[in-house]
Amino acid sequence: MQSTTSRRFQPVLIAVLALLSLVPLSARAQEGPLETAQPTGITPEEIIRRFAAKETEFKQAREQYTYRQDVTVATPEDDGQYREVFDVVFDDKGKRLENVVFAPQNSLQKIQMSPEDLDDIRHRLPFVLTSEEIPEYSILYVGRQKEDELQCYVFDIAPKQIEGKKRYFQGRIWVDDRDFQIVKTYGKTVPDIHKKKGQENLFPKFTTWREQIDGRYWFPTYTKADDTLHFSSGDVRILEKVKYENYKRFGSNVKITYEGQDVQKGQEKTGGEQQPQPQQPQTPPPPQK
Numbered sequence: 001m002q003s004t005t006s007r008r009f010q011p012v013l014i015a016v017l018a019l020l021s022l023v024p025l026s027a028r029a030q031e032g033p034l035e036t037a038q039p040t041g042i043t044p045e046e047i048i049r050r051f052a053a054k055e056t057e058f059k060q061a062r063e064q065y066t067y068r069q070d071v072t073v074a075t076p077e078d079d080g081q082y083r084e085v086f087d088v089v090f091d092d093k094g095k096r097l098e099n100v101v102f103a104p105q106n107s108l109q110k111i112q113m114s115p116e117d118l119d120d121i122r123h124r125l126p127f128v129l130t131s132e133e134i135p136e137y138s139i140l141y142v143g144r145q146k147e148d149e150l151q152c153y154v155f156d157i158a159p160k161q162i163e164g165k166k167r168y169f170q171g172r173i174w175v176d177d178r179d180f181q182i183v184k185t186y187g188k189t190v191p192d193i194h195k196k197k198g199q200e201n202l203f204p205k206f207t208t209w210r211e212q213i214d215g216r217y218w219f220p221t222y223t224k225a226d227d228t229l230h231f232s233s234g235d236v237r238i239l240e241k242v243k244y245e246n247y248k249r250f251g252s253n254v255k256i257t258y259e260g261q262d263v264q265k266g267q268e269k270t271g272g273e274q275q276p277q278p279q280q281p282q283t284p285p286p287p288q289k
Contacts, residue, residue, distance in 0.1 A: 001073075001111040001229060001238060002201045032146030039153065044141035047153050050180040052131040058181065059128045061217050064250050066090065068101075070243040071121055073113065075236060080108040090250050110236045111229075114201050116167065120189045125208055125242055126220035127169045127185045129157070136160060142172070147184055151177045162191055171205070181218040183210050202229040204238045213247045220244050 039047065066089050073082040085102035106113070129137070142154040152174040159168035171187010186207045193201035204227035210218040225240035 001117055001203070001236070002114045002199060030148050034143045034145045034154065036143040038141070039144065044139075044153075044155075047141075047175065047180065048134065048139055048155070049131075051175045051182060052129060052134050054179065054181045055128050056130040056132070058217050058219075059130055062126075062219060063096070065213075065219070065247050066250055067219075067247045068243075068245045069122075070241075070245065072239075072241045073108070073117075074239040075108060075110050076239055077237060078109055080110060082106045082108050082113055094250075111238070116189075116193065116201060117203070120167065120203065121242060124167060124169060124189045125206060125223045126244065127173075127182075127187075127208065129169075129173070129182065136163075136168070144177070145174065147174050150174075150183055152183065153177055157187075159190065167191075176218070179212075179218065181210075183218050184208065200231055202231065204229060204240060206240065214249065219247055 038044070066087065068085065068087050070085045071083065074080060083102070083104050083106075084100065086098045086100045089097050089099055091097055136159055137157045138160050140156045142156055145152055145154050154172065154174055156172050158170045162168070168190050169185070169187055170190045171185060173182050173186075174184040175181065176183050184207070186205070188205045189203050192203060193199075195201075204225040206223055206225035206227075208220050208223040211221045213219045221244050223240070223242035225238060228235050228237045
């Protein structure tokens with residue numbers, strides 16, 4: 001979010017260990033106690049390798065789904081609000097499109113939505129960490145923790161360095177110990193941007209929850225941010241909610257894989273219905289207050 005106030009440029013890269021203090025009580029409401037002992041029967045490196053491979057599959061699979069994304073950004077002190085609802089669909093040639101279905105007048109006054117904000121909402125709030133991206137991050141094993149009904153491995157991650165104008169995720173991830181897929185993330189996109197002419201572009205910390213779709217993939221279904229951005233002109237509280245709804249597999253002939261095997265057309269149900277998975281715990285939707 002942008003403010004028109006001035007502030008000197010200060011490049012910042014927070015160390016991975018500092019991330020342990022980022023998780024507030026509100027983000028831990030559905031979590032059990034953190035067990036910090038090393039995992040048994042598997043190394044942290046093997047967990048990273050396995051969940052990164054699953055994230056690669058997840059990223060490819062989600063590109064073949066249509067869904068609706070409902071975005072709300074608000075500043076409660078002055079009742080300002082930005083709202084946009086759009087459908088991610090395909091045209092008759094299989095090209096991926098965004099169709100805006102609802103966009104009332106933007107009433108934000110204390111902040112402006114920057115191009116980086118809009119890009120983050122589309123691409124970085126539903127954070128994906130693939131095998132290709134793993135070398136860019138420092139990844140620290142934190143322990144095991146129960147997230148709702150799921151037993152999870154917990155990692156803190158941060159970019160090793162900031163390259164040019166590229167944007168990264170910094171925070172904490174929860175990895176299901178059965179599917180080896182990320183089921184929850186908490187953190188923020190980095191870096192904050194401070195330009196020479198006094199323009200500040202700061203970004204809130206957020207939590208994204210995933211749910212299992214079609215009995216295979218853990219897709220993002222809800223993102224929430226409630227944070228205070230510390231502009232040089234004063235603090236601004238930001239409330240942000242993003243809902244991802246109505247996932248449906250697009251009926252194309254594009255080949256995707258799951259656990260190394262081709263997923264053929266017709267093997268998956270549409271409409272976000274879950275296939276039965278014996279003894280597979282399901283995480284309930286987060287509270288959407």
